[in-house]
Amino acid sequence: MQAAVVHVHGEAPAHGERPDPVPAEGESIVRVTAAPVVPLDLLCASGTSYFGAPAVPYVPGVQGVGVVEESAVVALGTKVFFATSAGMAPGDGSFAERCAVPDEDLVVLDTPVPDAAVAAIGLSGVAAWMVLTWRAQLQPGERVLVLGGGGAVGQAAIGTARVLGASRVVAVCRSEEARGRALAAGADEVVTVAAEDFAKQLTEATGGAVDVVVDPVFGELASAAARLLAPGGRLVNLGGASGDEATFSSAILRSRSASILGYTNNAITSDQRRDALTAVLRHAAAGEITVAHETVPLPGITAAWARQSKGDTTGRLVLTL
Structure with missing residues (x-):
């Protein structure tokens, strides 16, 4: 063959x-x-x-x-x-x-979703769905920040947050091309890392607080995002595209009872993977997750x-x- x-x-x-x-x-x-x-x-x-x-x-x-x-x-x-x-x-x-x-x-x-589109979503869609539903336990009305919003996991997470009832979804991207993908996926606003006033723009875009951070990049971006966690906020890391280490403020985590969580697709069962992919593809067929x-x-x-x-x-x- x-x-x-x-x-x-x-x-x-x-x-x-x-x-x-x-x-x-x-x-x-x-x-x-x-x-x-x-x-x-x-x-x-x-x-x-x-x-x-x-x-x-x-x-x-x-x-x-x-x-x-x-x-x-x-x-x-x-x-x-x-x-x-x-x-x-x-x-x-x-x-x-x-x-x-x-x-x-x-x-x-x-599903009516074409094979290539199913493959593109695949385990990235599973990860996005499980991070928001299983690890972060996103509630309707909560605010979501997606790091790496132009990547496959990021795009799927943006769409997933929308269908789960997030009140606002902000994405962080590294390029204008990635910014376009994040907007097409449904982000309310996208902040580009290259911006000279990145920290200011991120604070303004999120209103200074988010309930859930979807983090497939870690590194300095995770450190910055953790400072925006609202009381009871959760940052879920599922990758290290920008580095294997990040710095978090003990005062922020303690004063806000915030959580730093980890996720990997290797930790879920085959039944969880099946159910997550089925749910994602149902929304993909409706054009809600791309x-x-x-x-x-x-x-x-x-x-x-x-x-x-x-x-x-x-x-x-x-x-x-």
Whole structure:
């Protein structure tokens, strides 16, 4: 079968051939139609992640969309979303024509949302939904600040906050292009980091207080956002795109009974993942949750990988097969 294959840690995968997968007990075979290129794919392939260096060669791709070709639990021809542990555990991922997937990691899809759009939303949408509903327990009328608002998680979080009844959603972005994506996702206002008076603009945009911060970046932006937490406010971190450390004021946290929380998709159950994705796609079908994306055919994987590593994208890159 055709596939994208990592041969050397730290180097982009190359388009080539890979043996067709053989399902083990409790696995199904999915014919892949779309698979997003996400930061976790690059991290795992680098060989430097906390999961350890994966054995090479292997096919990356931690999530995808496709049609079931062989299964003991799902009818053949059923459209599914699926997650994989490619790069985190032995085995190949979704950047191939076919993929062997544990039955528990299949999510049956019943949605008019196109496959590429489902792939773009994918686990980013799951993370946004679970951060706001499960970790932050967002209440109608609360105010939300989304850091990294132009990224996939950020866009999904903006839309999710809106459908959950947030009274105001402010986003922080690093570029004008990202600002446009955040506004298209439904942000009331967007503050660009590059602004000379960033701190002032952020305070004015939020009114000086927010109830929930969705933080996929950490670093200095998380430090600044934490100072805006209202009494009972919650900052939920789910990534470290801007650094692994942040500084928080003990006085602010204590005086406002504010909380700093962590989140990872690896901590939720398959049932939670299914329910979250189903909910997100229901709102995506109504145009309420969107993630900007562009499609790239599988043979273009090497160039797409390089673009993702440089941040040279106009949205989520989705491989189509």
